[in-house]
Amino acid sequence: MRYRKAKNYKEKMSVFEGKTYIDLSLITKLDIKEAYANNQPLMLEIGCGKGGFLLELARRNPEVNYLGIEKNDALLLEAVTKAFEENLDNIKFVSFDASKIEDYFTKGDVCRIYLNFSDPWPKARHHRRRLTSRCFLSKYTEVLNESKSLIFKTDNRNLFEFTLLELSARKDSLISVDLDLHSKDFESDDERLILTEYEKRFMAQKLPIYRLEAQLLGNNRL
Secondary structure, three states: OOOOOOOHHHHHHHHHHHOEEHHHHHHHOOOOHHOOOOOEEEEEEEOOOOOOHHHHHHOOOOOOOOEEEOOOOOHHHHHHHHHHHHOOOEEEEEEEOOHHHHHHHOOOEEEEEEEEOOOOOOOOHHHHHOOOHHHHHHHHOOOOOEEEEEEEEEEEEHHHHHHHHHHHHOOEEEEEEEEHHHHHOOOOOOOOHHOOOOHHHHOOOOOOEEEEEEEHHHOOOO
């Protein structure tokens, strides 16, 4: 589904600057301690959409800071507004292209990255744009701390298989792999039961959801 650019989004977003929104046009690099006023671990979701998944994580885990990254301003405005209305002080949102992620973070700033239902970029000539290509995996390694934690979820089998091959080529470590995530039973508080909007739609169509957790220990020079 395509969303139109939010009308007057810059003015609307500015209301939340310094609260649940960080305007990167005003800074050259993210200062995590200043942004959150504490030293809690930071987890990112790249392509957070309306923020439903990340907002639920923030509600459940006040001892963790969360940052949602989304290029679509219409979606981001909705996420920022919701976080503000709920007075969540451990979640913020920014707008930028993930290809620039190492420009805004210092190495070790981030302890986990979530990728949920990323654009599959089906044409072969566009595969480098996939958020799980070796190019992007190398960028994530540059900002992650010693945990090197990446969690990826998709409905697209081709993209999932591509991701497994990219991780293998880099000699990254797979922690877990699920080929039909919701065919399993989990404890009620398991974060794997937190659904994104896309996930709800795909489950209604009875499509399998693929998920993996990896530790990015591999070679950045590939």
